[in-house]
Structure formats: structure tokens, C-alpha cells
Amino acid sequence: MWKKTTSWLLLAAASLAAASVVPHHLDASASPSLPSAPKTAEFDLEITWAEYAPLGVPRKVLLVNGQTPGPELRFDQDDAVTVRVVNNSPFNTTLHFHGLEMHGTPWSDGVPGVTQRHIRPGRSFTYRFAATQHGSYWYHSHARDQIEDGLYGAVFIRPRPGTPHPFHLIDPAAAASRAMERAAHTARTLAVFDLLRVTSEEKWAVTLASGIEIPCYEKLVFNGKGRARCLPAELMSANLTPVQKADLALIPGSSLTDRG
Structure with missing residues (x-):
């Protein structure tokens, strides 16, 4: 195609x-x-x-x-x-x-x-x-x-x-x-891109209904191929660095992402 x-x-x-229009006194090599x-x-x-x-x-x-x-x-x-x-x-x-x-x-x-x-x-x-x-x-x-x-x-x-x-x-x-x-x-x-399970129109409908844009892109595709791996909130919390934990402790009830 x-x-x-x-x-x-x-x-x-x-x-x-x-x-x-080349002057006659010039030879071919000078043309x-x-x-x-x-x-x-x-x-x-x-x-x-x-x-x-x-x-x-x-x-x-x-x-x-x-x-x-x-x-x-x-x-x-x-x-x-x-x-x-x-x-x-x-x-x-x-x-x-x-x-x-x-x-x-x-x-x-x-x-x-x-x-x-x-x-x-x-x-x-x-x-x-x-x-x-x-x-x-x-x-x-x-x-x-x-x-x-x-x-x-x-x-x-x-x-x-x-x-x-x-x-x-x-x-x-x-x-x-x-x-x-x-x-x-x-x-x-190598084209690396993030992807959602929903279409852009579906995402926009959720944004309008909730007043909050979906910011969490956790799925990556490499040249159009990848897999969905959604970690539970408990596992994400267990993988936080000490610096991240200290920052989150400043605001009670806060989390690293909107999923936990």
C-alpha cells in the first residue's frame, strides 16, 4: 500500500x-x-x-x-x-x-x-x-x-x-x-509509546464526567507490541524508595499515583 x-x-x-548563452571563448570544460x-x-x-x-x-x-x-x-x-x-x-x-x-x-x-x-x-x-x-x-x-x-x-x-x-x-x-x-x-x-486500554474519546468522556484527567499511563509498547501489567497498590507501595516514602509522608493519605 x-x-x-x-x-x-x-x-x-x-x-x-x-x-x-555561454561566451564562445570558453571551452566545454568551463561551461x-x-x-x-x-x-x-x-x-x-x-x-x-x-x-x-x-x-x-x-x-x-x-x-x-x-x-x-x-x-x-x-x-x-x-x-x-x-x-x-x-x-x-x-x-x-x-x-x-x-x-x-x-x-x-x-x-x-x-x-x-x-x-x-x-x-x-x-x-x-x-x-x-x-x-x-x-x-x-x-x-x-x-x-x-x-x-x-x-x-x-x-x-x-x-x-x-x-x-x-x-x-x-x-x-x-x-x-x-x-x-x-x-x-x-x-x-x-524503535518507537516507544504509552497506551491506554480505552480510546481517546472514552478517556475524554471519563475526564469530563470526573473533572480529572487520566494521568496514569502504565503500559508501554515497543514498535507496537507490549503487554498490560497493572500492579496492585500494595506492590507499588512496597517498591517505593525511602525518598518517595518521606515525601508522601508530608501529606497524610497521599499516594504516588492515582491508583495507589
Whole structure:
């Protein structure tokens, strides 16, 4: 459902036009060269709403191409990036590329009501931007609390050739620097996220009814996989450090979390 394509654009006519304005006393080796067109990276993402059990307990989640987190978007610095999003969920949504610059393409920043309208159910939107940076980033919904429902994924941008890797600043040992250099060429992303058993809409309903936001996220998923382990209040209290116990003793009846 998603793809990455690479293409180069040759402008023969433009090259001839440029050559015609070069002074005749300059030889071919001195002729100016036209900059090459940027390489393209294209992705297709479909957002759906379905039953999923990342913790072994089924709940409704927002899936990107049938999974959460969504597929990793991996491309090169200086690429011209196109991300086509089809919203087949029942909710309005957008997609934000966290930390990425949108020079000249502010409409691709994914903030509903500011840089674009919502992508309505059954509709689509195409994001286009230049990859001016490199490193690890992520994309996510910028509508309501849809991140908590699984609408997020990793972005990995490979640096342009010749970019210095100052690994010696981490460890001056030559062997360590070489090991980090090798690891950089085979890097894989690990998305760590917290999760509730209830959907974001169900959580919001509880918040409105109680007047208290649910602050306790005790379940972690690694690349979308994990398990639910809810410790009883007695066991959590037994694991308190002396400093935590002293702090809690200042307020009679207080506890470390809202569960105990």
C-alpha cells in the first residue's frame, strides 16, 4: 500500500538553452552545469479505524496501512518528499511531520485550522516538502488526541554523502568510533509509546464526567507490541524508595499515583 520511488529529471532543452548563452571563448570544460533535479521519495498512507490488540486486549485504534505505529518513512536528505494520505477512518484528521522544516510548503505542516483543513472521512490530502534535515523524527496526527489511538510513525532521514560523523566526541577510542560508524549504516528505529486500554474519546468522556484527567499511563509498547501489567497498590507501595516514602509522608493519605 505504500511505495518509494526514485526518479531523475533530465532537461535537455534547458541544457541547450544554457549552452547558447555561454561566451564562445570558453571551452566545454568551463561551461556552467545545471543543478540536477532532486531525487523523489513517495509514500502512500491509508488511515483506518479497526480492532487491534497491541497489549493482548482488543480495542479500537487508528491504523496506518493496517498497522500501528505506521510504516517508517525512510528517505535521503535533499529528497523531494511526497506523502499521499487517504482517510478511511470515521474521523477528521491531519498528519504532522514533527520537527521537520517546511520551507516554502507551510501547507504541509499538518495543523488543522492553521495550515490546512481537516482531511475528512473518505477524502485525501497530499503533503509535499523538501528534506532539508537528517536524523530521526516522527509523524503523527494533529487532530484531537488521535496520537493516543495509534496514529503515529517513525521518520528516518539519511544524511547527504560527506556529512561528518563526529563519533569521536562520544568516545575517542578508534574502535568505538568505528563500531558506531558501522551501526549508523544499519540503524533501525524503535518507537516507544504509552497506551491506554480505552480510546481517546472514552478517556475524554471519563475526564469530563470526573473533572480529572487520566494521568496514569502504565503500559508501554515497543514498535507496537507490549503487554498490560497493572500492579496492585500494595506492590507499588512496597517498591517505593525511602525518598518517595518521606515525601508522601508530608501529606497524610497521599499516594504516588492515582491508583495507589
